[in-house]
Amino acid sequence: MSTERNLVLITGAAGWLGGILSSALIADPKTPNVSFILADIVEPKAPEGAESVCIKADLTDRDEIDKLFNTKLGIPDTIYCLHGIMSRGSEDNFDLGVKVNIDSIRYMLEAARTYGPKLGKPIKFIFTSSLAVYGGPLPDVITPSTIATPEGAYGMGKLSSELLVNEYSRRSFIDGRIIRLPTIVVRPGVPSNATSAFISGIIREPLKGIKAICPIGNSIDSPELDKLAAWLASPETTINNFVIAKHVPAEKFMPHTRVVCLPGFTATVREELDALRKVAGEDALKLLEFKDDPINRRIVSSWPARFDNSYALGLGFVADEGGMVPIVERFKKDVEAGKA
Ligand SMILES: NC(=O)c1ccc[n+]([C@@H]2O[C@H](COP(=O)([O-])OP(=O)(O)OC[C@H]3O[C@@H](n4cnc5c(N)ncnc54)[C@H](O)[C@@H]3O)[C@@H](O)[C@H]2O)c1
Structure with missing residues (x-):
């Protein structure tokens, strides 16, 4: 039995x-004997099957962050x-976004820098970023050398924190991994903000028999539905990739950056709706009301929809296969099983 x-x-x-x-x-065989410190501004729930400490903390407060490194479980x-x-x-x-998406990440990095030496090795620091770091004129396909110039506060916040994670890694304060x-x-669940x-x-609301607003285009015949494409991944593949991010040997990353764009696939809003029609029939589409929201459309349209997956796949990350249809089918089964 592993004592790791x-x-x-x-x-x-x-x-x-x-x-x-x-x-x-x-469930990961490469992470034996796992225990958790779980923190959030909302009280987190402990998972079954592992020792956990759950801490309700506002992570924009440095003293609250310090508590995460001083639990009975250790560093x-x-x-x-x-x-x-x-x-x-x-x-x-804007102010809340800067406070949480930049300031609190820097405090977390400082804490990892302070406590890491007590462990005798840099703490692995996996930071979730987003394709919202991209904006402006972009090539048809994003590669690892495409420069990120965000056009929104969220992408700006993520990119600022990425720079910190990279610099803290370069100095060996931490062992950072940035997954976009x-x-x-x-x-x-319920719609996020x-x-x-x-x-x-x-997809979700019609599969649950609930009405939903599509903020792209004003009718199902709108050309905006074909124009707006997104870069997508399923929850299952994304969580697999979160686990893989922990296991990639540090020396496999390119020497100048710890950024990896996780693998995904491209689908237009129209292709999403076609998958919904195929899996749930025409009636599901009747639950959608089309009400164009130019702010939403502008922000989502500024995000790139095509990436070169080869660097991420070479590091061992995985991609969805089969596009939208299998994802909609899986979600329909979850709805039917009362899990969604
Ligand atoms: N879900 C996606 O499609 C997606 C895409 C790209 C990137 N990401 C990134 O992945 C990460 C997780 O995404 P998610 O979908 O689970 O988001 P989520 O909104 O469900 O969870 C974010 C959590 O952060 C907590 N939080 C906010 N302010 C806090 C504070 N001051 N102190 C402590 N906790 C605070 C919230 O209470 C919430 O529980 C985020 O960093 C997000 O930016 C998600």
Whole structure:
């Protein structure tokens, strides 16, 4: 039996991805004997099957962050830094977005820098970023050398924190890993305050028999539905990639950056709706009301929709296969099983 110790701190643990990450790590054979420190401004829930300390903390407060490194479980060897204010939230409240998406990440990095030496090795610091770091004129396909110039407060906040994670890694204060996530579809539960929330909403709500607003175009015949394409990944693949991010050997990353754009695939809003029609029939589409929201459309249209997956795949990350249809089919089964 392995005696390896795995103590993982997850911030944003009461959020959607934080909530499912702990179960994935418990099931991961490469992460034996895992225990958790789970932190969020909302009280996180402990997962079954592992020792956990749950801490309700506002991570914009340095003293609260200090508590995460002084629990009975000890100093974490891995941090998943997931807490944040999502895209529309930080666009609508600039000061809150800066405080949470930049200031609190710097405080987390400082804490990891302070406590890492007590472990005898740099703490692994996995930071979730987003394709919202991109904007402006972009090539047809984003590659690792495409320069990120965000056009929104969320992307600006993520990019600022990425620079810090890279610099702290270069100085060996931490062992950073920055994963830029595609938009994840289908997100269960209630709509989030992300600008991209409709990308899940137009599938999720009709599958649950609920009406939803599609903020792109004013009718199902609108050409905007063909024009707006998004870069997507399923929740299952994304969480697999979160776990893989912990296992990539540090020396495999390019020497100058710890940024990796996680693998994804491209779908237009029309292709999403076609998948919904194929899986759930024409009646599901009748639950959608088309009400164009130019702010949403502008922000989501500024995000790139095509990436070169080869660097991420070469590091061992994985991609969805089969596009939207299998994802919609899986979500329909979850709805039928009462899990969504
Ligand atoms: N879901 C996606 O499609 C997607 C795409 C790209 C990037 N990401 C990134 O992945 C991460 C997780 O996303 P998610 O979908 O689980 O988000 P989420 O909104 O469900 O969770 C974020 C959590 O952060 C917490 N939080 C906010 N402010 C806090 C503070 N001051 N102190 C402590 N906790 C605070 C919230 O309470 C929430 O539980 C985020 O960093 C997000 O930017 C997500």
